[in-house]
Structure formats: structure tokens, C-alpha cells
Amino acid sequence: MTMTMHDRVLLSVREVSRSFDSYQAVRQVTFDVHEAEVLGIAGPNGAGKSTLFNLLSGVPFSASGGQIELDGRRIERLAGHRICRLGLRRTFQADQVFPELTVYENARLAAAYLRGGRGVRREAMKVLERTGLLALADARAGDISVLAKKKLMIAGALVGDVQVLLLDEPAGGLDAHDQDELASLIETLSSTGLTIVVIEHVLSLLRRVADRMIVMVAGEVLVTGRPEDVLADSRVVEAYLGEASP
Numbered sequence: 438m439t440m441t442m443h444d445r446v447l448l449s450v451r452e453v454s455r456s457f458d459s460y461q462a463v464r465q466v467t468f469d470v471h472e473a474e475v476l477g478i479a480g481p482n483g484a485g486k487s488t489l490f491n492l493l494s495g496v497p498f499s500a501s502g503g504q505i506e507l508d509g510r511r512i513e514r515l516a517g518h519r520i521c522r523l524g525l526r527r528t529f530q531a532d533q534v535f536p537e538l539t540v541y542e543n544a545r546l547a548a549a550y551l552r553g554g555r556g557v558r559r560e561a562m563k564v565l566e567r568t569g570l571l572a573l574a575d576a577r578a579g580d581i582s583v584l585a586k587k588k589l590m591i592a593g594a595l596v597g598d599v600q601v602l603l604l605d606e607p608a609g610g611l612d613a614h615d616q617d618e619l620a621s622l623i624e625t626l627s628s629t630g631l632t633i634v635v636i637e638h639v640l641s642l643l644r645r646v647a648d649r650m651i652v653m654v655a656g657e658v659l660v661t662g663r664p665e666d667v668l669a670d671s672r673v674v675e676a677y678l679g680e681a682s683p
């Protein structure tokens with residue numbers, strides 16, 4: 438990871454906010470994502486992590502304030518499908534696969550949407566290979582494991598030209614063995630130079646895959662730094678203990 442890491446800022450987030458009526462879910466959040474790095478985002482439930490991904494991807498809503506630049510281009514006012522086509526991709530916490538279609542057909546749909554025309558089959562096979570799903574290409578997506586479904590959602594997000602991949606709690610619902618396998622996939626993707634931002638409650642996964650980490654609390658960035666430093670920070674420990682107490 439570190440060897441391929443650049444200093445170039447690929448995604449720049451400046452004072453981004455979002456309110457729902459009088460409730461501020463995301464407050465003046467500022468951070469950078471560098472090319473080819475894995476940035477982890479953690480924080481207690483309700484901290485605003487998923488809302489932040491919504492604002493970055495424009496799905497299903499945009500920021501009410503602040504600036505977001507993808508590779509030097511302002512995107513905070515663009516519709517979700519345009520942001521997607523510019524190469525900012527995301528996965529969701531909930532399953533987003535079509536259970537009646539095969540694994541290949543699911544990947545093909547994503548490829549057809551984002552590429553269309555020629556090369557759709559090749560692109561679908563390419564993303565299945567990247568995510569280790571080729572052997573399951575003909576399986577019905579509703580029948581595959583939770584881990585395989587998560588990989589399939591990642592595969593769908595990887596078609597075409599990807600600048601930044603946002604993963605929203607990819608390890609949710611996985612046992613320790615599958616969490617390990619998911620971490621390996623993130624490492625493999627990262628080793629090809631892919632830039633990844635991953636929200637995760639499984640802190641051991643972030644410790645393993647993230648080059649840097651952000652911890653959010655109550656809509657704000659509490660701490661940013663290397664995972665080992667962030668996870669040892671007393672403010673972070675307190676934020677998590679606060680969540681665990683009644």
C-alpha cells in the first residue's frame with residue numbers, strides 16, 4: 438500500500454455539512470483522500486458516516502454546504518449518476534444484488550449501465566475476476582454466501598474507470614474468517630493502485646487495511662491519523678466507551 442501511495446489529492450472534502458430539519462448530521466467535515474491510499478472511517482452509530490458517503494456520492498442526496506472536489510473537479514452539486522460516471526463509486530450496507538439473476542448477469546448489468554455497447558461481457562468478466570468471483574459466475578446471486586454478495590456489490594462498483602471506491606461497512610454481518618477474506622480483497626484492490634475509502638465498525642479490519650483513519654463523532658471529525666495512533670487516542674476510546682455505556 439504505502440509503496441504505491443501518492444501525495445496527490447484525488448478527493449478533497451471541505452467543510453461539508455448536511456442538516457435534516459434542525460438536526461445537523463454532518464458538520465463542517467474536512468479531509469483529503471490521496472491517490473492509491475486506503476482511508477478508514479470509524480465512529481459510533483449515528484456519527485454521520487453513511488450520511489457523509491451519501492453527500493460524496495450524491496446518492497440519495499447532496500450536501501447543504503461545503504465543497505467536494507474529485508480529481509480537481511467540483512462535484513458537490515452534481516447528480517449521483519454524473520458523480521458515478523466521473524468515477525466516484527460506492528457500495529451500500531444493504532444487499533444490492535438481483536437475487537434471481539446469476540452472478541455474471543449482475544456484473545453485466547452494472548457494466549451495461551456504466552459502459553453500454555461493446556466490451557460489456559469482457560468488462561463484467563474482468564470485475565468478477567478482480568473480486569475473485571469467476572468460479573461463481575453462473576450461480577444464482579440469491580444463493581451465494583453473504584461474503585460473495587458483498588464481493589459482487591464491489592464488483593458492480595468497479596466497472597469502467599474508477600477513481601475512488603467508497604465501501605460502506607463491507608464487513609457487516611461477516612464472521613471473523615470472512616472478515617479476513619474481505620480485508621484480503623481490499624488489500625489486493627489497493628495493491629493495484631485503487632483509491633479506497635472504507636467505513637467500518639470492525640476496527641481490526643481498519644487497523645489492517647487502512648493507511649490513515651478518521652474517527653467521526655456527532656457529525657464531526659474527531660481525530661485523523663495513522664490507525665495505530667487513532668485507535669490508541671484517548672478521545673477515540675472515550676467515544677466508543679460512551680457508545681457502549683447505557
Ligand SMILES: Nc1ncnc2c1ncn2[C@@H]1O[C@H](COP(=O)(O)OP(=O)(O)OP(=O)(O)O)[C@@H](O)[C@H]1O
Nearest residue numbers: 457460461462480481482483484485486487488489
Ligand atoms: N434522510 C435522513 N433524514 C433524517 N435524519 C437522517 C437522515 N439520514 C441520516 N439521518 C440522521 O443522521 C444521523 C447520522 O446517521 P448516519 O446513518 O450517517 O450515521 P452512521 O455514522 O453511518 O451510523 P451507523 O454506524 O449506525 O451506520 C442519524 O442520527 C440519522 O438518524
